Amino acid sequence: MSTLSVSARWTFRLHRWALAVWAALVVVGAGLLVWLAGPLMDEAARGWQQLQACQASVCTIDNAAMGRYSSLYDLLTDGMFLMPFLVAAWAGATLTARELESGTGLLAWTQGVTPARWLASRLALPALAVTAGGGVLVALHRYAWSASEDRVDTRAGWWLLRTFYANGPALVAVCLAALALGALTGLLVPRTLPALGITVGATALLFAAAHWLMPYLWPSVTEVSRFQDGYRGLYTGVELSHGMTTLSGARVPTPECAARSMDMCRRIYEQHGGTGFYTTFHPASHDWPLQLTTSAVLLLVTALLTAASFAVLRRRTG
Incomplete structure (x- = not known):
């Protein structure tokens, strides 16, 4: 042995x-x-x-x-x-x-x-x-x-x-x-x-x-949406970042908005040069x-x- x-x-x-x-x-x-x-x-x-x-x-x-x-x-x-x-x-x-x-x-x-x-x-x-x-x-x-x-x-x-x-x-x-x-x-x-x-x-x-x-460790996905459509992909996967897109194509934090309606917030976002929301995340297919x-x-x-x-x-x- x-x-x-x-x-x-x-x-x-x-x-x-x-x-x-x-x-x-x-x-x-x-x-x-x-x-x-x-x-x-x-x-x-x-x-x-x-x-x-x-x-x-x-x-x-x-x-x-x-x-x-x-x-x-x-x-x-x-x-x-x-x-x-x-x-x-x-x-x-x-x-x-x-x-x-x-x-x-x-x-x-x-x-x-x-x-x-x-x-x-x-x-x-x-x-x-x-x-x-x-x-x-x-x-x-x-x-x-x-x-x-x-x-x-x-x-x-x-x-x-x-x-x-x-x-x-x-x-x-x-x-x-x-x-x-x-x-x-x-x-x-x-x-x-x-x-x-x-x-x-x-x-x-x-x-x-x-x-x-x-x-x-794996390439993420970025979803872009209009202000009225909200954030796509948020709370549906592993999130890396989310925020606002601008006219120049940059991605920046979403300005704070205490207004009660999305229309009022949208006007505030547009004053900051915003064009929509973005979310960078991993969807279920990346599990x-x-x-x-x-x-x-x-x-x-x-x-x-x-x-x-x-x-x-x-x-x-x-």
Whole structure:
């Protein structure tokens, strides 16, 4: 039996409880998402149809079903959005820091397992579990979200922060980056609690940076409209900017207008040289391009963090 397989078995034994908890969370989450997309969705849709058909002042409407659907959707979406921080907390606390702090890592290196194989085994199994479990949850969440289209009025927009990540591979990529970040932090700061705190904080910064960069990873769309038509595309996708177009073709912020009618505001806008409104945004057709480009950037960061972990370990062990 190779030293790598021995190290992988030891990794499984060492972290079997964490893997069991992760598997349980995935199974429970998957079951709830299937229920959300099926029976609970049907109940909420019937309640919404009753509300739409109601013409009288007093109607019998199944508000409870719609409430249960919205509450469970929010709970599951919030839970999935917090997955990277759960992975970060575990990776920072136990993946490398705890073994170096307790000395079990040093013991393994004296038993025929090279430091590089030790680290590879520590990363491979959790990465597989995160990818498989996270992928299942993301696929089921997108299925549940898609099942609500044209059936209830509470369907979340695809561009909303929590829904965007819970619906696509970018969330799995953030989790993998958090895993690699935890391994690197544990090697640099081989103390459990400090490594945990640093990893969670760094994951939050990485997540925020990825979300800030996301709209610029794919060409956006600009819609121009007349003043009387309002802003096109506003609140229908990922917005980058909106404002007023001028006679010279420039795009400037829309002047403030406290008038009660659009005609009065239009005259104020025209006095400033305005000709219409513009909105620069990403429409629904850009959902997958944004998902894939964001995932690619995060996977590149994951690869760099992993390479840095091996470099730090090689320097640490000589």
